[in-house]
Amino acid sequence: MEPLKMIEKDIQPMDVHPMNDILRMDRLPHIWCPGCGIGTAVTAFAAGLDKANIDLKKTCIVSGIGCTGRVAGYIKLDSFHTTHGRGIAFATGIKVANPDLKVIVFSGDGDLISIGGNHFIHAARRNVNMLVICINNFIYAMTGGQVAPTTPLAAYATTSPFGCVEPPFNIPYLADSSGAVYVARWTALHVRRLTNSIAEALNKPGFSVIEVISPCAMYYSRINRLGDGLDMMKFYHDNSEIRHGEDTKNLDIGFQTKIIVGKFVDRERPTYMDSYNKWLSGTKKAEK
Amino acid sequence: MKTNLKAVLTGTHTLSGNEACIEGAFAAGCLFLAAYPIMPAIETIERYLKRSAEVGATFIQMEDEISALAAVIGASWTGKKSMTATSGPGFSNMMEHLGLGVMLETPCVIIDVQRTGPSLGIPNRAGQADMMQARWGSHGDYEVITLAPGSPQEMFDFTIKAFNFSEKYRTPVIVISDEYIAHKKEKVVIPPADGIKITPRRYFKGQKDKYLPFKRDKDFVPRMVDIGDGFKFHVTGLTHDDKGYPIMLEECQEYNVHPILWKIRNHVDEIVEFQETGTVDAEIVIVYYGATSEAAIKAMKQAKDMGIKVGGLKLDVVWPFPDKKIAELAEKVKAFVVPEINYGQIVSEVERCSYGNANVIFVSHGEKGINNTDDIVSAIKLALKEKERKKGIIEYRSQAGSS
Known part of the structure; x- marks a missing residue:
């Protein structure tokens, strides 16, 4: 057989998109801008779901509000697009009411860390079994580029016209100190590593957090003169450093400084349902 | 649904309004409570926990009232009848998710034990000043069913009715009591389980890929499914079509929101009781x-x-x-x-x-x-x-x- 024909035989034309089972194709095209990193993160998520080898029928996804808040609407699982910042609270209700379900919260930095900050730390403290994927683009993008609790010091936003004056949250440190059992950070460039992290965290019992640094080419990049999405990816390529197991205290991100990525926390702690069932079995024994 | 005999405490008891409320909830089949401690609603939570193990009901104390109602709406989608209990200041916090509950058309019950206000008021004195908040507290157009019990016995009866209304019309229902009824102890008669009328959840029974979460029947009430049953549905608080997909058009606002009001307005005669x-x-x-x-x-x-x-x-x-x-x-x-x-x-x-x-x-x-x-x-x-x-x-x- 001639080589060319052999290739033709091996590569079959596909009738359907490879992510057809994971994405709601009837909702495409999506709303995200060119150069945005959310789409890449969703691709990694779809691949991670596949790799994690979990029952998709028993898996649900909850989002809050914002650009990343729209993710739930594009994923073909039982999916909920809820109120601003309350995704984790909503997901807690689902998980506690039916512990057999796998619950994922996919939302942005403003949603999870600002308006939803209280729910974030309390769910981590309780160690409710869920995976939180937090896209961090350093800005409120859906509303047009306002300063966020993750905006680096001195970075510009429409509501910080003289440069951001508030120190930002270090999300892995916040998650770690609140009690999360799995904490990782990747950029939208680290697709393969992010995929592996998602697959790993999906099978980790307890509260897992994966932060994904993502370019916002439309607002964060434009107001700060950082070029387009590709330029920001180039920046991640040149300035991110993988340091697994790094102390989360050292993970602050300054304006255009080095970004440390990797898996920082992977530990065991009884989940909320473990403790709850232990209490419940104790009560039932006492009754007898 | 199988009736849990332990859930119905058949007999004559001396109960406070708050306690009777929880007995009503258990009798109605409630299996999930998320709440945040507040005077004078706290005895509801305590009563619930006292009985939850034998009833097989789940409880979580959330970090605030905002998350409490969010968790209740989430839990309701797993197929468990769900409720929360609070008082004025917490009720104000819950307005955000009262709106979400209306928009996602999620059955759930909110108990508001009124104290005085505005703001903190007097935590242990009865008030009736949340009546308009119950009706108009959340933003946007909506209709809400609110029952006002006047005794511990009615606390029991009306909580069951509230769960029934919420399942029948797929909507959040409020039971609005107050500190006086909540703490007054009186004789409460709990009938046998088979003497209590329970409205079961109205489920969609068709093919998995044919489910539309907001497709209305002639009563304007859409059918539900549970998370994990393989329907892979989507729901959103944004204005949406039958599929639950957001559509940012005035036509859709009319198509989506007006029937949410009709499903209550067209059945006023069946709902109103005096x-x-x-x-x-x-x-x-x-x-x-x-x-x-x-x-x-x-x-x-x-x-x-x-x-x-x-x-x-x-x-x-x-x-x-x-x-x-x-x-x-x-x-x-x-x-x-x-x-x-x-x-x-x-x-x-x-x-x-x-x-x-x-x-x-x-x-x-x-x-x-x-x-x-x-x-x-x-x-x-x-x-x-x-x-x-x-x-x-x-x-x-x-x-x-x-x-």
């Missing part, structure tokens, strides 16, 4: 609900003893408001007397529905506590003396208070 006493030949009718019931009934008796033709209309369901009933009575009677533990809320609805056909006298129980029948009786006498049709609400001022 108790009438002696209204047939009454000259004066006392309109009352909740904690003021006791004082109103006593006042009615006193006035009758004086030879005054007085009747009573107790509102069991406050929202939707019994517009027709009030309008019908207004044409027959001389005046309505409305006692409330606030500075005028439900009285304005009575005045609206009277269409100027009867005088409306408002008795605020603000100064002398909630069991002052004298003020109500004096207001009845005032109503009798009044010869003219007065425009607007006449506010009764007690002699002891400021003029």
